[in-house]
Amino acid sequence: MALPERESPIGKPVSLFVTCIVDMIYPGTGMSVVDILEHFGLTVDFPPEQTCCGQPAFNSGYRDEARTVAKHFFKAFKNAELVVTPSGSCATMLRHEYPHLFTPADGALYDEAQRIASITWEFSEFLVYGLGISDLKLSLPAPETFAVHDACHGLRGLGLGQATRDLLAQLGKAELHELQECEVCCGFGGLFSVKMPDISNAMLQNKVNNINDSPAETIVTGDVSCLTQMNGGLSRQKSDKRVVHLADVLAKALPKERS
Numbered sequence: 001m002a003l004p005e006r007e008s009p010i011g012k013p014v015s016l017f018v019t020c021i022v023d024m025i026y027p028g029t030g031m032s033v034v035d036i037l038e039h040f041g042l043t044v045d046f047p048p049e050q051t052c053c054g055q056p057a058f059n060s061g062y063r064d065e066a067r068t069v070a071k072h073f074f075k076a077f078k079n080a081e082l083v084v085t086p087s088g089s090c091a092t093m094l095r096h097e098y099p100h101l102f103t104p105a106d107g108a109l110y111d112e113a114q115r116i117a118s119i120t121w122e123f124s125e126f127l128v129y130g131l132g133i134s135d136l137k138l139s140l141p142a143p144e145t146f147a148v149h150d151a152c153h154g155l156r157g158l159g160l161g162q163a164t165r166d167l168l169a170q171l172g173k174a175e176l177h178e179l180q181e182c183e184v185c186c187g188f189g190g191l192f193s194v195k196m197p198d199i200s201n202a203m204l205q206n207k208v209n210n211i212n213d214s215p216a217e218t219i220v221t222g223d224v225s226c227l228t229q230m231n232g233g234l235s236r237q238k239s240d241k242r243v244v245h246l247a248d249v250l251a252k253a254l255p256k257e258r259s
Contacts, residue, residue, distance in 0.1 A: 003095050003158075004118040009130040013043040015080035017094075017120075019087045020052050021224050029224060032251035033086050033123055039254055040133065049076040055093040058101070059190055067101050074112045083120040086247050088154020088222045091122040096157050122154060124222055124246055128163035138253035139172025147179035147216035149207070149230065149243065151223040155183060164222060164246050171253060177216045181206070188229035208233040211241050219243040 014037055018030040037044050054069030073094075077083060085091050095117045102110040121130050128134045146168050154160035161183075168176050187193060187203030207230055211219055221227055221243055230243045 004099060004114055006118050006121075009082050009119075009121060009126065010132075012082040013045060014082050014084045015077055016044055016046050017050060017053070017077070017083050017085040017090065018046070019085060019090045019224075021228070022086060025228070026224050026245070029086060029245045029247055032245070032247040033084070035251050035254055036127075036136075036247060037084070040131065047076045047080070051076070053090045053093045054101075055090060055097075056190060058093065058097055063101065066097075070098055070101055070113065071109065074109070074116065077116065078112075080116075080119065083116065084123060084126050085120065086123045086222065086245060087224070088122050088151050088158060088160050089225060091120055092153040092157035094120040122158060122160055122222065124163040124167060125158070125160055128166055134163070134166040135170040136167065136250060136253070138250070140174055140249075140253045143173045143175065144218060145175045145177060145216045146218050146220050146249070147177045147211075147214050148182055149179060149186065149211075149219050149221040149226060150183045151221050151226045152185050152189070154222055160222060164220060167246065167250065168220065171250070174249075177214060179214050179216065179219060180210045186226050186229050188225050190225070193229065204229060204233045208237060208239070211243070212237075212239055214241075217241070218249070220246050220249055222246055 016033060022030045034044050051072060052069050053073060054066035057069060058066035083094065098113040099117050102113045104110050148164050150161045165176060168174050185203055186207045187200040193200040211230065211234065219241065224245055227243045227245060234241050
């Protein structure tokens, strides 16, 4: 089924859906998103009632529980004109799965699921395809080399990937390389890494090997869940390489008074 169509987001205030993991473990990444968006003059609000999008329950087959979480999401974002999230995974849940959680028989809930899906943007696609900004006209404090890991949900569910590369390619003092098997899963997959740890660890080892073989100093991705998985593997191997979120890379290039 095709994703719900979206109107142009230009001129609309942004409601930030920061996601569970960013909120609990990487709040600085959430602040980086806000700093970037405010740098371009956008109004950003943070609905304080927000929690989870329901993806863990949905992916585990607990659709009723996922519907319950989605209903709370609707309440938290009832006034949102535009939802931006620094997660291709959560954006996929909102855009692709919410419309399937409810049917026309659910009335207002179905309508709200369609509405949320039609106003949701992942961070990188919002900048490049929503606002039409691929050249941020910013430069890093020092030269740095990057490669991109394409997180699975965003790549396959929303077709993400090129926007991140466009932003990095036009960032001053940034040199972009391709990561071998950049589109291959890192082995996290949410509960997959818990239920099938041996397979997950084998996939992680393959990803870590490709990162260590890359000429890039830093690997960039759009999901902190993948970031956590890969950095765990790199750290255990005493590797100097690290994975960072795109928003944190871009925020490093902001004028100091905003950083």
